[in-house]
Amino acid sequence: MNILIVGSGGRESAFAYKISQSPRLSSLYIAPGNAGTGQYGTNVNLKVTDFEGIAAFALANDVSLIVVGPEEPLVKGIHDYFLSREDIRHIAIIGPQQQGAQLEGSKDFSKEFMQRHDIPTAxxxxxxxxxxxxxxxxxxxxxxxxxxxxxxxxxxxxxxxxxxxxxxxxxxxxxxxxxxxxxxxxxxxxxxFLKGIELSVFVLTDGESYKVLPSAKDYKRIGEGDTGLNTGGMGSVSPVPFADEAFLAKVEERIIKPTVEGLKTDNIPYKGFIFIGLMNVGGDPYVIEYNVRMGDPETESVLPRIESDLVDLLEGVAKGDLANRSYTVSPKTAATVVLVSGGYPGDYGNGKAISNIENVKESIVFHAGTKEQNGEVLTAGGRVLAVTALEDDLFSALQQATADAGRIFFQGKYFRTDIGFDLI
Structure with a gap:
């Protein structure tokens, strides 16, 4: 099977890493990808919103499955575009159609949806x-x-x-x-304003049934101790220690089931991931937001914990028989530390040479804002790399990921050394 991943960040790197392990895979393409995704497949120089270009490439390269990483192409209707053309509608898109993508594309739409289906929210x-x-x-x-x-x-x-x-x-x-x-x-x-502890739960659905993926918690603030400006995410951990079986059972009953049933009731077709941003308020879950794709950097913590073939689940979504598929999760803990450019989330420079990635042996290094030029890996974004360690316990995972983040060098490099320590 030939698969195309759309996107260029750390999340797409994690998808490429995981999908490349599948025995069902023939060829993997990433559009546009980054300096790190090339080790898992072939980078294709296409913009994520160039639907015509993506369609032409998919046809020419016999792609049968497209995994859409970021929200923008989904909100702009990439799935609808493929369904509208007779010659490409056979290509499965993992990601909702435009109507379902409004769960992320419009906060007002998502709040009305939650209110209509009695889903707890602020x-x-x-x-x-x-x-x-x-x-x-x-x-x-x-x-x-x-x-x-x-x-x-x-x-x-x-x-x-x-x-x-x-x-x-x-x-x-x-x-x-x-x-x-x-x-x-x-x-x-x-x-x-809801006061509590945030976490994220990820669901994969074919529109009828669903699979709950491992939970994760990310860290948005730039500064140690969760201070300073908001960012796209400075790190994440999975699983979340306080999200025990009892709490996750509440999430499934009160939020996941009514969400999937609500989409069916409203006649909104949905094939893809639902990211549910939650607040644990005194042991009760409330929805802060929906995203219609996997989170970043949570994906870098969640996917390495899935032991079985991810492509089998994606195929279940495409064929509408997800209920018949199963998957296994590692009992280990994943911790991800994000390395960012100096000045981020404000102004920062690009084009700084990155060295020593090859000396990271115990963690996985996912590229995010990187590019390759004349055989050299350079910075090309605010969030540059995500370092993920998978260990027996949270402390060991955090220690390993933080140590390995320190082994990599580029001018102006910054990362938080306290990711996950609020949970220990």
Whole structure:
């Protein structure tokens, strides 16, 4: 079977690593990939939103399965594009159609979906330019801190936690009236702040049945002790120690089942991953957000723990017989530490030479923002590499991943040395 992965980050590197181990695989392609994905397959210079180019390549190379890594092509309708053309509709796409992708593409859509299907989430209301004054008045009736979310995709930057009423009003105006996040914040969801511990649960569904994948927790803040600016993710661990059997049973009953059933009830076809961002509030799970793909860097912790053939599960999604497939998970713990460019998540430079990756023996190094030039690996993004260790316990995994992150060199390199230590 020939498989194409769409994307270029650490998540896609982890997919390439895992899929390349499958005995069912003939050829693996990654579009556009990065300096590290080439070791698992062939990089193809195509943009993730170049649907025509992706289709032409898939046809020319007899690709039968496409795994879509990032959210943008899903929200823009890559699955619908393939279904709309007679010559390519036989190619299976792992990722929802545009309507289902609205679970991530529109915060307002996802909140309405949760409300409609009695899925526990924070109380909220949505506002736009037509009722901005009403939104400002609504803020006065809410307790602090309060959460403001841009309705559309804002590259992970569209969520603000405001500590004062003055800040909340100023930010609401900036988002709606001044288009702080462009078209993404033309509608803003004002949401109750939930206090608890965050984690992520991943589900793979063929639209009828589902498989719950290992849980993970990621670390968003740039600074040690979870301080400073939000990032795309500085590290992750899997499994999550406090997400025991009893808690995950609540997640399945109250959230996963109603989500999959809700999609069916609403006639929303869905074949792919559902990332459920959760808050554990006193032992009860609440949904913070849905994503319609795997998370990054959580994927780098989750996939190495899956011992069986991932392609078998993906084929189950494509054929609609996921219920008949099974998979096994390692009891070991995975810890991922992300190495970033100096200055990230603000301004940072690219093109710094990376050395010593080959001396990392005990961890897996997933490339994210890298490129190859004249035989040299260079930085090409804010998040550059993700180092994942798989060990018998959390402390050992964290120790190994952190030590190996320290073995790699590039100018301005930064990583957090406290990932996961809140859980020990």
């Amino acid at each position: 109380a909220y209301r949505s506002f736009d330019r037509s009722n901005l004054e009403e939104g400002l008045a609504y803020l006065e009736t809410q307790s602090l801190p309060i959460v403001l979310k841009a309705d559309g995709l804002a590259a992970g930057k569209g969520v603000l936690i405001c500590e004062t009423l003055k800040d909340a009003k100023a930010e609401l105006k900036a988002m709606i009236a001044d288009a702080k996040f462009g078209a993404a914040s033309s509608v803003v969801v004002i949401e109750e």
